[in-house]
Amino acid sequence: MNCFFQDYRESLYKCTKPYQYVGGEFLSYNKDFDSVGCRIALAFPDKYEIGISNLGVRVLYEQINKQDDFMADRVYAPEPDYKLQLLYALESKVSIKEFDALGFSIQYELAYPTILKMLEMAQIPYRNEYRNDTDPIIFAGGPCCFNPLPMSDFIDCFIIGDGEDVILEFCETLKKTKGLPRKERLIELSKIEGCWIKGISKSVTKRVAQLTYDSAPTSYPIPYSNSVQDRAVVEIRRGCGRMCRFCQPGHVTLPVRERPGEDIVKIAKELVGNTGYDEYSLLSLSSNDYSNIKEVIKELAVDFNDKKISVSLPSQRIDGFNLELANLVQSVRKSTMTLAPEAGSQRLRNVIKKNISEEQILDAALTLYENGWSRIKLYFIAGLPTETLEDMDEMAELLSKIKYEAKRIKQEKGLKHGFDLTCTLSIFVPKPFTPFQWTPQMNLDKVSEHIKYLKSKTDHLKGVKINYHEKYVSQIEAVLTRGDDSLCKYIEELYKQSCYLDAWSEHFDRKVWQETAEKCGLSLADLAEKEYSTNDDLPWEFVNIGVNKSWFVDEYNKAFCQNKDFVIQPTCENKCVSCGVCSSLTTKKVMAKPFVISEAAKNTKELVPHTINSDMSYIDEVVHKYRVKITKLGTLRYFSHLDWQNTFLKALSRTGLKVGYSHGFNPLMKVSMGVALPLFIESKTELIDIDLLEDISRK
Numbered sequence: 001m002n003c004f005f006q007d008y009r010e011s012l013y014k015c016t017k018p019y020q021y022v023g024g025e026f027l028s029y030n031k032d033f034d035s036v037g038c039r040i041a042l043a044f045p046d047k048y049e050i051g052i053s054n055l056g057v058r059v060l061y062e063q064i065n066k067q068d069d070f071m072a073d074r075v076y077a078p079e080p081d082y083k084l085q086l087l088y089a090l091e092s093k094v095s096i097k098e099f100d101a102l103g104f105s106i107q108y109e110l111a112y113p114t115i116l117k118m119l120e121m122a123q124i125p126y127r128n129e130y131r132n133d134t135d136p137i138i139f140a141g142g143p144c145c146f147n148p149l150p151m152s153d154f155i156d157c158f159i160i161g162d163g164e165d166v167i168l169e170f171c172e173t174l175k176k177t178k179g180l181p182r183k184e185r186l187i188e189l190s191k192i193e194g195c196w197i198k199g200i201s202k203s204v205t206k207r208v209a210q211l212t213y214d215s216a217p218t219s220y221p222i223p224y225s226n227s228v229q230d231r232a233v234v235e236i237r238r239g240c241g242r243m244c245r246f247c248q249p250g251h252v253t254l255p256v257r258e259r260p261g262e263d264i265v266k267i268a269k270e271l272v273g274n275t276g277y278d279e280y281s282l283l284s285l286s287s288n289d290y291s292n293i294k295e296v297i298k299e300l301a302v303d304f305n306d307k308k309i310s311v312s313l314p315s316q317r318i319d320g321f322n323l324e325l326a327n328l329v330q331s332v333r334k335s336t337m338t339l340a341p342e343a344g345s346q347r348l349r350n351v352i353k354k355n356i357s358e359e360q361i362l363d364a365a366l367t368l369y370e371n372g373w374s375r376i377k378l379y380f381i382a383g384l385p386t387e388t389l390e391d392m393d394e395m396a397e398l399l400s401k402i403k404y405e406a407k408r409i410k411q412e413k414g415l416k417h418g419f420d421l422t423c424t425l426s427i428f429v430p431k432p433f434t435p436f437q438w439t440p441q442m443n444l445d446k447v448s449e450h451i452k453y454l455k456s457k458t459d460h461l462k463g464v465k466i467n468y469h470e471k472y473v474s475q476i477e478a479v480l481t482r483g484d485d486s487l488c489k490y491i492e493e494l495y496k497q498s499c500y501l502d503a504w505s506e507h508f509d510r511k512v513w514q515e516t517a518e519k520c521g522l523s524l525a526d527l528a529e530k531e532y533s534t535n536d537d538l539p540w541e542f543v544n545i546g547v548n549k550s551w552f553v554d555e556y557n558k559a560f561c562q563n564k565d566f567v568i569q570p571t572c573e574n575k576c577v578s579c580g581v582c583s584s585l586t587t588k589k590v591m592a593k594p595f596v597i598s599e600a601a602k603n604t605k606e607l608v609p610h611t612i613n614s615d616m617s618y619i620d621e622v623v624h625k626y627r628v629k630i631t632k633l634g635t636l637r638y639f640s641h642l643d644w645q646n647t648f649l650k651a652l653s654r655t656g657l658k659v660g661y662s663h664g665f666n667p668l669m670k671v672s673m674g675v676a677l678p679l680f681i682e683s684k685t686e687l688i689d690i691d692l693l694e695d696i697s698r699k
């Protein structure tokens with residue numbers, strides 16, 4: 001370790017975010033590399049700040065490390081300003097090349113060239129065929145692996161579906177086959193259900209795991225820095241029974257499996273206690289579809305509201321929209337609410353099987369306005385199959401209606417606040433394993449025309465903002481997600497053109513992606529706009545996700561015969577629609593039993609959104625002021641003042657002391673730190689003032 005800090009001293013001093021490369025995060029395992037039978041490096045092909053909070057990696061990290069004889073370490077894609085000699089794992093500082101296996105979590109297609117670059121940094125041949133017996137086995141999992149073909153020249157083994165059980169079988173096999181020739185080891189790995197290896201496996205069936213208490217991580221490495229999704233996360237439900245026709249996660253994660261309410265409460269309390277986060281998220285593709293959502297939040301509020309620990313739900317269903325739930329979510333911290341109508345016209349919502357009416361959208365938006373929200377976010381998809389300018393007209397009309405009705409309510413009820421709508425448009429990408437897998441992506445010029453038209457129709461609406469995603473990225477995603485193994489050459493060329501961390505706009509250069517495609521004899525537009533016939537053999541059909549092809553064909557045909565009237569189309573959410581998953585994978589939908597809340601939760605005073613000064617309880621309490629002296633030495637010199645401060649606040653929260661909070665929409669701990677210490681500077685005495693609502697002088 002000392003040797004590491006000597007070797008990398010200069011590189012660490014020269015880069016902007018050295019904390020990403022030093023490890024030592026609170027709750028990391030730091031197992032001894034030499035005393036275990038199987039060592040896995042879990043890699044995330046993006047920056048540390050994204051990868052550190054990825055739930056899939058957290059689950060695997062915990063599953064592997066819980067076993068005495070296995071270890072998992074982590075590695076993230078270093079930023080270009082960090083000069084590396086050899087890619088190493090964060091905790092052990094051992095070169096990646098020394099591990100038994102290196103596993104990538106692939107969340108988005110733009111990360112493909114980054115994976116090749118990381119292999120180069122680790123001095124591991126990036127093509128499968130050039131690896132020898134001493135190189136680690138390279139495996140991958142995550143959403144992109146449902147179509148493994150575009151990366152099949154680079155990854156030895158793909159794990160398809162839920163990883164928590166299969167990863168242990170994978171480690172066991174690696175341990176048992178140590179010392180055998182690489183080919184023999186791969187043959188053994190291919191025998192594990194859910195593993196696919198090019199040239200060895202013919203087909204593969206996805207793995208389905210149950211959401212047990214034991215497989216949920218209740219602690220994981222806590223970054224010193226702020227990260228994306230910097231909060232405790234509890235997965236409450238996997239799979240989504242809504243079956244929206246454009247949505248790949250909704251189909252590939254079937255059947256729906258819910259975690260028991262008792263387990264969620266227990267996991268959330270342990271997680272918050274262990275990590276010190278002041279926010280927890282109840283994660284699911286559609287959180288308010290979870291059977292006991294209100295009960296679970298109420299039960300947790302008994303413990304959490306006083307400690308100012310807030311809850312977040314990633315999305316709110318419009319048809320399942322409920323003011324009580326919205327208030328529960330906002331009872332500690334108030335944030336912007338997001339609604340996802342996805343399409344602006346009723347006809348198009350029928351095409352994608354969104355199952356929501358215009359009335360429901362208006363009702364949800366205006367209920368939020370009436371109850372104090374002054375801004376909401378709305379998500380739409382542009383370029384959906386069959387979309388025309390008429391649909392954009394209807395989207396503009398919908399936004400106008402919301403604004404008009406909000407104005408009417410404002411006058412009627414004498415409200416003081418305005419109502420801003422921030423609309424984000426993503427561009428439709430046809431995905432494998434959805435009923436739209438056969439459809440072409442809309443031509444980019446045409447999508448631009450539609451967005452321009454929408455903007456011109458909404459320009460006059462004050463407080464309506466239209467944002468949209470980079471269209472060329474959507475085109476590349478459409479090409480790669482439906483690609484076959486002829487695209488391996490393209491990805492290799494992109495890597496050779498130095499494409500790295502291209503999911504970041506500052507690194508993404510569309511000209512390079514475009515020109516490299518042309519050099520490889522490919523037309524991105526032609527591939528993205530390719531239309532398949534339902535009789536075609538699709539490249540990814542050797543992967544069995546359980547849904548019958550005939551069911552997809554049926555859904556595809558239904559999509560194209562929708563009219564303007566609102567119709568509720570049947571989905572798995574209400575009643576089995578025989579998609580085939582449960583019978584072909586011998587599994588079933590698991591709904592949580594009703595969760596009975598405690599007396600304390602029943603007696604919790606009604607939770608309403610905070611308005612400024614609505615909770616003045618702090619004012620009545622006696623405040624005890626304490627001055628704390630702490631040091632900032634050693635590894636801590638690599639953390640900025642802000643990161644160090646965040647780390648201190650999490651640690652303070654873990655002590656369980658009754659800390660005072662500020663008032664208002666976003667209560668903050670009453671803690672003041674001295675003058676900011678510059679990065680790389682150590683200190684033997686830093687002073688911190690803390691307001692406590694208890695006297696600890698005799699403790």
Ligand code: SF4
Pocket residue numbers: 241254255256571572575576577578579580581582583588589
């Ligand atoms: S088979 Fe029925 S219950 Fe099972 S996932 Fe499909 S629709 Fe849902």
